[in-house]
Amino acid sequence: MDNPSLLFYYRRFNVSLQPGKCAGWGVLGKLIDLEDKSIVNPVDIQASDAEKLKQLHQLSLENEPAIKAFLEKVDTKYGTKSATSHKKPEAILEKASRKSIKDVKPWHDVEHIRDSFRFKTVLKDIEDLPKIAEDLKESGFEVIKTDTDKVLVPGPWGWRIAAFDLKMPNGQLVEYYLPVQELEQAKKNGNHKLFEKWRNADMDKLSAKEQLEYLNDLDDSNDRYEQAWSDYCNRTKQKPDRVRALLDKTEAVFEKSKEEGTDSKSNFAATPK
Secondary structure, three states: OOOOOHHHHHHHHHOOOOOOOOOOOOOOOEEOOOOHHHOOOOOOOOOOHHHHHHHHHHHHHHHHHHHHHHHHHHHHHHOOEEEEEEOOHHHHHHHHOOHHHHOOOOOOOHHHOOOOEEEEEEEOOHHHHHHHHHHHHOOOOEEEEEEOHHHOOOOOOOOOOEEEEEEOOOOOEEEEEEOEHHHHHHHHHHHHHHHHHHOOOOHHHOOHHHHHHHHHHHHHHHHHHHHHHHHHHHHHOOOHHHHHHHHHHHHHHHHHHHHHOOOOOOOOOOOOO
């Protein structure tokens, strides 16, 4: 940017100057035993993008029945609502070449995409999160990254989420994320559209007018998500220290797996029908 304002620079990297807002871009998840660059889907890295997409789609089709069966058991057990989704080919290519990612990971390409197939469970209560983590550990799906800290330290748009990157038996990398129902509703009520509006914007090329619009949208998104989080806490009567304890308990499920050096597979794993 030419002559960037100090306010825009500060707000771009700290989200908001208002008291009580979460500063910073959240926290990074925790990789389990693997280097980020080495975590790839089992596709031909020498193939064209079109061929990589085709191979990813086939992997997703193979995994879908087992994942849906797992989610059905989770929903029956906890009274939750779960869903799956396939990332559109154009969205995969966009993410593989996104500037903000390439700036940090210049090696990033289609084979590194971890959410070509993704699924979610909308939580009624974070009390269920450690229990679902135990079920996930026993599912036969290998957890390669945990990302639970964003529940208490959200990203720049205010989105709070517990998420896991998984490696399926056929090698595909998929994402499992678990928002609470108030946050999920806020996302559907316009916040995701705000994020999509700016996701591919080049921050260095925004005009002064666009900078202001971007910052206003950031504030709107944070305000809505913060209200949603407050609504959740009021409904469940949970305090931050209790949420922190539940997140730590969730992380401990997979730390134990790492120490034991086992895949921890059991009959909770779903068999495709």
